Amino acid sequence: MKKIIKGVLCALLCLILILPSQVIAADNEKETEISVIFTHDIHSHLMPSKNADGTEYGGLARIKTVIDEQKQKHPDALLLDGGDFSMGSLFQTGFSGKAYELRAMGALGYDATTFGNHEFDYYLTGLASMLTSAKNSGEYVPAIVESNYVLPENTDKSIKDAFDSYGVRDYILIERGGNYFAVFGVFGEDARDCTPASEMEYLDPHEAARSTIEKATAECLEKYGAEPFVICLSHSGTTKRKGEDYELAKKVDGIDIIVSAHSHSTLATPVKVNDTYIVSCGEYGEAVGSITLGYETNGNVKLKSYSVIPIGGYIKENGEIETLVEAYKSEIEEEYLSGFNMTFDTVLCINEGTLFDTSDEASATQHESTLGNLFSDAYKWMAEKELSEKVDIALTASGVIRDSIPIGPVTVYDVFNTSPVGIGTEGELVRIYLTGEDLLEVFEMDASVQPLMTGAQLFISGAEYSFNTARVAFNKVDYAKLRQDDGTLADIEDNNLYSVVTGMYCVQMLRSATNASGGVISIVPRDHNGNVIEDGDYSKYIVNERGTGAPLKEWYAIAMYISHVGGDVDSKYALPDGRKIVYESYNPAKLLSGANSYTYIFFGSIALGVLLVSAAVASVIIVIKRKKRK
Secondary structure, three states, X not given: OHHHHHHHHHHHHHHHXXXXXXXXXXXXXXXXXXXXXXXXXXOOOOOOEEOOXXXXXXXXXXXXXXXXXXXXXXXXXEEEEOOOOOOOOHHHHHHHHHOHHHHHHHHHOOOEEOOOHHHHOOHHHHXXXXXXXXXXXXXXXXXXXXXXXXXXXXXOHHHHHHHHHHOOEOXXXXXXXXXXXXXXXXXXXXXXXXXXXXXXXXXXXXXXXXXXXXXXXXXXXXXXXXXXXXXXXXXXXXXXXXXXXXXXXXXXXXXXXXXXXXXXXXXXXXXXXXXXXXXXXXXXXXXXXXXXXXXXXXXXXXXXXXXXXXXXXXXXXXXXXXXXXHHHHHHHHHHOHHHHXXXXXXXXXXXXXXXXXXXXXXXXXXXOOHHHHHHHHHHHHHHHHHHXXXXXXXXXXXXXXXXXXXXXXXXXXXXXHHOOOOOOXXXXXXXXXXXXXXXXXXXXXXXXXXXXXHHHOXXXXXXXEEEEOOOOOOOOEEEEEEEOOOOOEEOOOOOOEEEEEEEHHHHHOHHHHHHHOOOOOXXXXXXXXXXXXXXXXXXXXXXXXXXXXXXXXXXXXXXXXXXXXXXXXXXXXXXXXXXXXXXXXXXXXXXXXXXXXXXXXXXXXXHHHHHHHHHHHHHHHHHHHHHHHX
């Protein structure tokens, strides 16, 4: 009996000794969770927008409802945005003076955002005014982080003061639920190419990211005695397993999550690169993303949950945000649209069919587009009306067509959303001149540069042309004529000057298209006397309204043209009219007709290569035969 009692006591003693270590072990295996709710590329879409079929999506009042639902599940989640929060709807007209976008994001509770390329569309002075307006509102606004797109030393003091007063910095530290976070911003190379007039200094994003992570980690350790979880708000872009953010994650250690903006991508599942998760949730507030990661003490990281939540018309709107946006809307109608005798809801025409869908323009496939035709025709018609003289060519690019014209009643708000981008203001039309030689280069840019830069696909009024995709790059166009108003065709003479109307953003982006071609294609804008526009300042060439002298807006030209065409808009633009023919043929005659130096060099190189290989093979055969004779 004593042995039994002694055994029991011994067992109890062992249990008492073991229990604390088991509790400690269990505690050591405790998992730490972090959550991030995110958006990007909202582009001033504060109100709901319409799909091509007329159904509604987005709107900050619905986004707020989803954010609140996610916060109930993850109370300590960060709320972050990847930039391009401005430029995309009528709300951008208050960018400099009202800062509607930042103030609305503050009302939704965003912790931080970063700059996208379109935050620079109103130049640095406009961006500085926006930052000052947001700060002076007295309302809570999100932090702005940016590590590698920085103000140059010689920047005007007033602009530096606006950045400093707002608190723009390379990173911020946030404590949430006992965890510490370092949130920093990165600006991508393609985004830089899309800001031709920003005046900012671009630093290597990988080096800036490493340096920023090191500084943020050191500060967090010094202040709080803990290493932070690192979140990167990157305006660089990712599509599946490629893109600038994919390379960032591969080459820079220590980033837990990259919110990947700029490419407007939707990643149904995160892209995991090493220990970094890349996430994206689409454009214009069409969805909200949410990710939760679990960190174990042994270093393992688990994806606990991830969702891209569509913001459909069925989601209940948050009343406070709805009221706020309506107040902004009333201000814009009074201060901006009243000058056009319009409101957000003015109906311009009834679209009877789903004819004008941006998924067509966004396609990488080269083709003629009815929506692109409509836009370029509108520019030409309106410019001729206001100038009281003939315009030879009008053009737009797929990169500036931002939304569909929906089925059903088409309102001013709908039309503005299709064509909002501009440099310095909301999309003004400019008239420049090109020689016939440069005009042919424009067609060649459409044919040869578009595969390298999808936003450079052009849609043209006043001409017809064709190109063979099988031909050598920079010699793809095999036919081009001017198309007169009466339907007749005219030759394009190399040394003639032709008047061209396009948007300010398009003409400014000619430099990027030139860079994409490696300098092979170079289009030289000129004035009406044929003098080269050396300084790149196209403000002197803006088309003004004849009656008021006010600058003619792209969106207004489209609105007026749609209203003018009225009930014929469906039939007139139901099908392509043959102004751009894209085909593929390996017929030697089709490949070589009108060949230029690039074609001669390409096929000459192939012929030379064949001759060299043939000579080498012949030499080997001769050597082998000689050996056999011996």
